[in-house]
Amino acid sequence: MISRQRRAREMSLAYFLLLPSLAIFALFVFYPFFKNFYLGLFRTPPFPGLPKTYVGFDQYSEVLSSSEFLNSLKTTIAFAIMTVPTGIVLGLGLAVLAHRQLRGVGIYRTIFSSTVATSVAVASVIFGTLFNPVVGLLPWLGIDPRPPILDNPDLALPAVAIVTIWQTLGLTFILMSSGLQTIPEDLYEAARVDGATPTRRFWQVTLPLLSPTIFFAVVVGSIFAFQTFGQIDLLTQGGPLKRTNVLTYFIVTSLRQQNNDGKAAVLAVALFSITLVLTLIQVRVLERRVHYA
Amino acid sequence: MGRVAFVGVTKRFDDVVAVDHLDLEIADQEFLVLLGPSGCGKSTALRMLAGLEDVSEGSIEIGFRGDMNNVEAKDRDLAMVFQSYALYPHMTVRRNIEFPLKSRHVPKAERDELVADAAQSLGLEALLDRKPAQLSGGQRQRVALARAIVRRPTAFLMDEPLSNLDAKLRVQTRAELIELQQRLSATFIYVTHDQVEAMTMGDRIAIMNEGRLQQVGPPQEVYDRPANVFVARFIGSPPMNTVAGEVVGDSIMVAGTAFPLPGPLAAAVRAAGCAAVVLGVRPEHLEIGADGPLPATVVVVESLGHERHVICRLDDGQMVIVRIQSDEAVPAAESTVRLSADPGQLHVFDAATELRIDA
Numbered sequence: 001m002i003s004r005q006r007r008a009r010e011m012s013l014a015y016f017l018l019l020p021s022l023a024i025f026a027l028f029v030f031y032p033f034f035k036n037f038y039l040g041l042f043r044t045p046p047f048p049g050l051p052k053t054y055v056g057f058d059q060y061s062e063v064l065s066s067s068e069f070l071n072s073l074k075t076t077i078a079f080a081i082m083t084v085p086t087g088i089v090l091g092l093g094l095a096v097l098a099h100r101q102l103r104g105v106g107i108y109r110t111i112f113s114s115t116v117a118t119s120v121a122v123a124s125v126i127f128g129t130l131f132n133p134v135v136g137l138l139p140w141l142g143i144d145p146r147p148p149i150l151d152n153p154d155l156a157l158p159a160v161a162i163v164t165i166w167q168t169l170g171l172t173f174i175l176m177s178s179g180l181q182t183i184p185e186d187l188y189e190a191a192r193v194d195g196a197t198p199t200r201r202f203w204q205v206t207l208p209l210l211s212p213t214i215f216f217a218v219v220v221g222s223i224f225a226f227q228t229f230g231q232i233d234l235l236t237q238g239g240p241l242k243r244t245n246v247l248t249y250f251i252v253t254s255l256r257q258q259n260n261d262g263k264a265a266v267l268a269v270a271l272f273s274i275t276l277v278l279t280l281i282q283v284r285v286l287e288r289r290v291h292y293a
Numbered sequence: 294m295g296r297v298a299f300v301g302v303t304k305r306f307d308d309v310v311a312v313d314h315l316d317l318e319i320a321d322q323e324f325l326v327l328l329g330p331s332g333c334g335k336s337t338a339l340r341m342l343a344g345l346e347d348v349s350e351g352s353i354e355i356g357f358r359g360d361m362n363n364v365e366a367k368d369r370d371l372a373m374v375f376q377s378y379a380l381y382p383h384m385t386v387r388r389n390i391e392f393p394l395k396s397r398h399v400p401k402a403e404r405d406e407l408v409a410d411a412a413q414s415l416g417l418e419a420l421l422d423r424k425p426a427q428l429s430g431g432q433r434q435r436v437a438l439a440r441a442i443v444r445r446p447t448a449f450l451m452d453e454p455l456s457n458l459d460a461k462l463r464v465q466t467r468a469e470l471i472e473l474q475q476r477l478s479a480t481f482i483y484v485t486h487d488q489v490e491a492m493t494m495g496d497r498i499a500i501m502n503e504g505r506l507q508q509v510g511p512p513q514e515v516y517d518r519p520a521n522v523f524v525a526r527f528i529g530s531p532p533m534n535t536v537a538g539e540v541v542g543d544s545i546m547v548a549g550t551a552f553p554l555p556g557p558l559a560a561a562v563r564a565a566g567c568a569a570v571v572l573g574v575r576p577e578h579l580e581i582g583a584d585g586p587l588p589a590t591v592v593v594v595e596s597l598g599h600e601r602h603v604i605c606r607l608d609d610g611q612m613v614i615v616r617i618q619s620d621e622a623v624p625a626a627e628s629t630v631r632l633s634a635d636p637g638q639l640h641v642f643d644a645a646t647e648l649r650i651d652a
Contacts, residue, residue: 189345190379192366193450194440195396204392208383 033272039265048259063266071242072250073270075157079246080225082161083168088217090165091172096206098173099180109177115170120230123167128235131159153243156236160244163231168224172217179213180206212286219282223275247271295321295448295480297342301351304337304504311337313504314351319448324474324481326495328488330527334504335484339450342482344369356447367396372441373450376457378433380425380440386412387421390439397444411443414473431462442473448480455490467493488528492516500524518640522647525573525640531602534579534613537644538572545572545641548607550587555636557652562641565650573640576602576616581624585631589613591624605630 042052043059063069094112098105115123130137133148149155183206191201207214229248232238238245238253245253247267255264297319304312312334319325327335340346342353344366352360355369372393380389390411394404412418415435425433434454441449454470455463471494474481485491491498492512500507500515500523508520519525525533536547543559544551552572554562562570581603589605592612596619603615603624615632617623624630641650 184377184379186375186377186379187381189343189366190373190375190381190440191392191396192345193343193369193371193373194393195367196392197367197396200396205381211383 036265036268039261040269042262044260044262052262059262060266060269063263064270069250069267069270072245072247075242075244076226076246079157079161079164079228079244080222082158083164083225084218084221086161087165087168087172087221088176088214091169091217092176092210092214094169094173095176095180096202099177112173113170113177115167116174117170118167120167121234123163124231124234127159127163127166127231131235150236151240153241156240156244160228160231160235163235164225164228167231168221172221175213175217176210179210182213183209215285216282219278223278226271226274226278247274295323296354296356297448297480297482298354299338299342299351300354302338302341302348302353303350304334304341304346305349310504312341315501315506317499317506317509319480319482322478322480324471324483324494324496326491326498327482327484327501328491328495328498328527329486329501329507331486332503333501335486335501336452338501339373339452339482339484343371343373343450370447371450372444372446372448373452374437374441374454376453378425378437378454378457380433380436382425385422385424386417386428386436386439389425389436390417390421390443393440393444407443411439414442414476415439430457430459431466434458434466438470438473442477445477445479448482449474449477451481451483453485454483456485456487463490470494489530492528498528500527502527518649518651519573520649522571522573522642525642525649529575531576531614531616533573533575533640535571535573535642536607536611536613538570540568540570545570545639547572548587548609548611552586552634552639553636554639554641555652558639558641558650561650561652565643567643567645567650569644570650571642571644571647573642574613574634574638576614578635578638579613579615580633580635581615581617581621581630582633583631585633587632587634589630589632591626591628591630593626594623603630605632 040060041054041056043055044052098109098112128150129135131145131149133139133145136145138145138149149159187205187209188201191205196204226246227248228246229252232244232246232249233252236244238249248271251264251267251271254260254267299315299317302312302315303310315334315338317325327338329335337346341348342355344361344364348362352362355361355371358364361369381392384392387408390408391404394407399407408421409418412421415438417432417435417439420428420432420436425436428436434457437454451470455466458466467490470481470483483490483494495512497509498512498515499509502523508515508524515524516528519528519533522535526535538545538547538552540546540562541551543556543563544553545562546552553559587607589607592604592606595602595604598619600619601617601621601623603617605613605615607613613632642648643650
């Protein structure tokens with residue numbers, strides 16, 4: 001009896017203490033989330049001022065089966081495939097290089113991680129200048145960049161991917177470096193005495209023990225890639241020929257240019273679902289690998 | 294051939310001298326224990342031998358190959374057991390044991406056979422498909438040993454391999470290691486801070502302190518004839534009593550009592566010509582009796598079951614420990630007792646140099 005009373009008291013105190021954060025979540029996360037889902041059930045009128053019409057899930061199936069959406073999804077996936085693996089390989093390579101007790105290695109670590117402190121806007125402006133057909137890197141190298149890279153339907157998405165890889169490299173480097181630091185030094189020493197070459201030590205010790213970190217970086221990087229907006233908006237505005245029209249940009253143009261909040265809401269739910277799936281995979285797999293060390 | 298030698302080896306970390314001109318030769322098939330308190334340089338010496346640390350000065354010889362300073366760890370043909378065991382956590386026991394063989398491109402059939410042999414000799418057959426996280430501390434230790442013995446290297450290096458085991462398992466594994474070394478007829482270089490391990494396992498003990506080698510010799514010799522005050526106090530449990538004394542004629546005065554020295558030792562002390570000495574006597578060579586010359590006050594009596602340690606304070610405040618059998622009468626705390634020492638078992642050290650004065 002006593003313990004049940006005490007339990008009830010403790011529970012009510014716990015809920016009371018959780019109340020402030022619950023209130024903030026409700027106001028800024030749960031309410032907008034459900035409201036957005038709800039918006040997707042209404043068709044936005046072609047002219048402002050006309051009443052919205054309830055169409056149930058018709059709009060969901062329409063938008064999600066439209067070629068516009070499927071193309072945007074393809075573009076987004078292509079973008080993720082271009083940015084994530086390359087970014088991780090580069091970040092891991094730099095982290096392995098900088099993971100040594102050498103004089104002055106701190107300078108390199110600072111340089112390698114510095115892009116973390118660079119905003120998307122700054123990165124976009126830097127690369128926008130480099131890609132510029134008149135004052136950019138290519139004319140300076142004597143190469144004729146015509147059509148200009150960012151206007152070239154085949155090169156625009158890879159170009160934005162390069163900006164993104166560069167901009168996220170700092171974060172990947174920091175992630176990989178911290179992952180390397182969790183690998184006990186004596187494993188490398190044991191491997192050295194056991195006759196393993198540096199290459200074998202990398203493949204047999206470093207990579208397997210870093211796999212949870214790499215996996216984390218893949219999932220988080222994919223989520224970032226799916227939410228890329230700034231560099232698209234600043235460099236290509238979804239063009240040329242919608243070749244860089246990634247999901248977030250598609251959502252924003254649906255809302256901004258077409259004033260179609262019903263369509264934008266459906267797209268937002270789609271993007272949310274993809275992110276949710278990626279997050280669930282992440283949680284599941286990481287849970288299974290926790291007992292590692 | 295499993296001969297290993299340190300030739301004038303020095304290791305400096307910035308301003309700190311971790312190992313200072315170490316000269317030590319370990320014979321083929323010898324079990325040498327490097328013993329010393331933490332920070333004495335014993336592990337650094339072992340790591341230099343393994344090639345995990347560079348040598349600042351001097352050279353290391355392995356087998357009949359000369360100077361190994363420019364030979365990488367992987368090419369030194371040694372095996373090492375780490376204090377942490379350093380098992381590869383993502384590999385099964387089998388793959389852990391196999392690792393040194395794979396590194397050296399041993400063919401698969403031979404590899405399987407060698408792994409089976411090593412696993413069998415350490416009783417690991419049933420655990421081959423487990424991962425280290427699923428093993429107990431003792432089992433992990435065996436896997437680390439198996440990974441070392443799966444090859445026949447020039448020498449086996451062991452860095453405090455038993456210190457993470459509980460006391461009971463440590464005693465058992467100690468015996469197994471001795472047996473293993475004899476079965477393999479291999480050279481073992483074994484680092485420990487535990488003098489019981491050193492006494493029980495080593496063919497010879499090399500005692501280090503503050504980077505310097507203090508004494509090398511068979512365990513009994515080191516115990517019976519410690520070369521200096523440090524070794525005298527380090528070897529033995531409870532440690533040797535060392536009290537300050539003064540040379541008066543052929544005797545040594547301690548706390549107002551004269552201890553006559555046996556003839557040859559008295560002559561040696563006279564020849565050494567020092568006035569202040571440190572007199573050493575092991576707790577088992579002190580006796581409590583009514584007619585002992587040295588008065589002392591009992592501070593505390595520790596009972597270990599099979600024996601008792603009587604901790605006494607001399608009149609000048611110096612403390613000594615007396616070991617008595619459990620069936621002897623126990624003196625009451627704060628009571629006054631009279632101690633006598635076996636004159637043949639006295640050790641005399643020069644107080645200035647702390648070196649042993651030998652008859």
